[in-house]
């Protein structure tokens with residue numbers, strides 16, 4: 001009964017929409033998704049919330065720069081953020097926008113409760129103000145210049161509503177004391193406690209100089225300012241004023257970056273206490289991924305984007321790296337080199353290799369059915385013990401959010417299986433009854449270990465473990481396995497293996513890095529959209545501009561396009577680009593490398609020797625990071641735009657002949 005399950009509610013920050021997600025945002029969202037999957041496998045009903053923080057002066061400015069109304073600007077951003085999370089397989093259960101009406105109502109309701117309880121008063125806020133940017137400059141003194149435009153600031157006083165944060169010093173310290181796990185990790189807790197012990201100043205929670213915000217009812221032009229608005233989104237997402245009906249409040253876990261922990265552990269519980277609402281159970285602050293030891297930012301030009309990595313190595317590889325490489329809570333260094341190294345060593349050579357060799361031996365020796373094990377030898381029991389210990393260790397570590405240690409425990413079991421196979425050498429055994437029986441035991445034991453690690457790794461590697469589960473022919477879905485019931489010995493003998501498929505193909509490090517960087521470059525500096533035959537049609541742009549009707553051109557325009565007969569010499573698939581083939585084409589004067597978006601409709605082997613029409617004077621460009629020097633001409637057929645290559649079936653045409 002779903003209603004009987006314990007509930008678990010977790011959130012990522014409500015991300016500010018003045019840009020698009022990079023690997024830092026992806027990191028938090030990936031962790032949240034892994035915890036969500038893990039909790040579900042432990043029997044919880046889980047809601048994970050993420051969303052977009054859409055108010056404030058910076059959004060006003062960005063919209064102005066884009067020449068669109070704020071509402072349109074933020075709608076585009078919300079669509080882009082949500083679409084990326086969907087594409088990366090980490091969608092929210094609740095995606096909350098701070099412009100949603102359910103959120104507006106919740107903020108206004110929370111304010112009303114705080115006011116009724118005597119924690120809100122009207123006062124004057126005095127600060128340095130930039131009249132060009134229409135914004136207060138935080139922390140500026142009289143005489144300081146605006147950090148955005150460099151012009152002098154003016155001292156301005158405006159009427160604000162204040163929240164009596166000073167009244168919550170003692171209640172907060174008592175709360176931290178009674179709930180020692182509220183702030184994590186421990187180092188952050190000490191930082192916050194000394195901040196609160198140092199005394200709390202009342203907090204301005206409205207502005208009259210900001211236009212783009214949630215209005216304070218009956219008090220226009222006051223709008224809510226930053227944190228009173230943004231933090232409340234966590235509550236809006238699970239019912240707002242009606243939170244009791246859904247039963248997901250108080251929140252179990254807020255995941256945040258270390259830079260915003262103070263707002264989540266001081267302001268947020270104080271707002272809720274003032275409104276006499278339940279306070280969240282835990283706030284966990286993680287560190288940053290640094291590039292060359294500095295924080296990633298768009299202005300520094302050292303942003304790592306998630307999509308190119310997912311395209312090249314798969315989303316599971318990125319998830320594994322983010323959760324394995326650093327201790328959760330601390331800063332880590334991001335490098336493509338370390339990413340690809342981990343991919344090859346831990347995924348391709350580790351899990352991928354164990355799965356493929358085990359399953360291949362079962363296929364060869366036992367007709368693709370999991371064999372029934374014979375009598376056990378001590379070394380078989382040793383591996384069983386290794387796996388059982390991995391279960392205990394991996395789950396205990398995951399429960400404490402020691403993700404790297406949890407994965408280490410799982411990979412230690414994989415290494416144990418590799419060692420076991422190397423010493424048992426089932427491939428060197430013959431077909432005698434005794435040998436077959438021994439082989440059955442060895443392969444059952446290895447496959448059972450593979451099943452156990454597949455279940456354990458599922459929250460971190462959801463796609464590839466689902467594949468291994470199918471390959472092992474095990475019943476149901478791996479996501480439905482209950483972690484609490486996971487034991488050695490549950491592998492079903494006699495199960496028919498699924499159809500073999502590659503899990504983590506090994507990649508050449510240098511080539512992989514170059515392609516990831518090239519794809520990132522394409523995404524950051526988009527050029528003209530690729531033509532349909534060379535690549536899949538690009539998704540409609542956010543603006544949704546309709547293509548103008550084609551105008552007629554003169555012959556002089558047509559002759560600008562140089563098309564020649566070419567012959568395909570080689571054709572291969574490209575790792576990480578399902579739709580593209582990499583071709584080498586003889587165009588008479590030279591051999592060219594050309595990418596074509598035809599991989600879903602043409603077998604590469606069958607293309608060799610085929611004569612095609614090639615646009616030879618197209619400027620070289622990179623598709624999915626692979627250089628393409630020219631374009632193969634194809635018709636686009638049917639609603640899905642299936643490519644059909646233009647060709648010369650009836651005549652023996654000369655290679656290099658020009659099409660006119």
Ligand SMILES: [Zn+2]
Pocket residue numbers: 130131132133146147148149150151
């Ligand atoms: Zn300024």
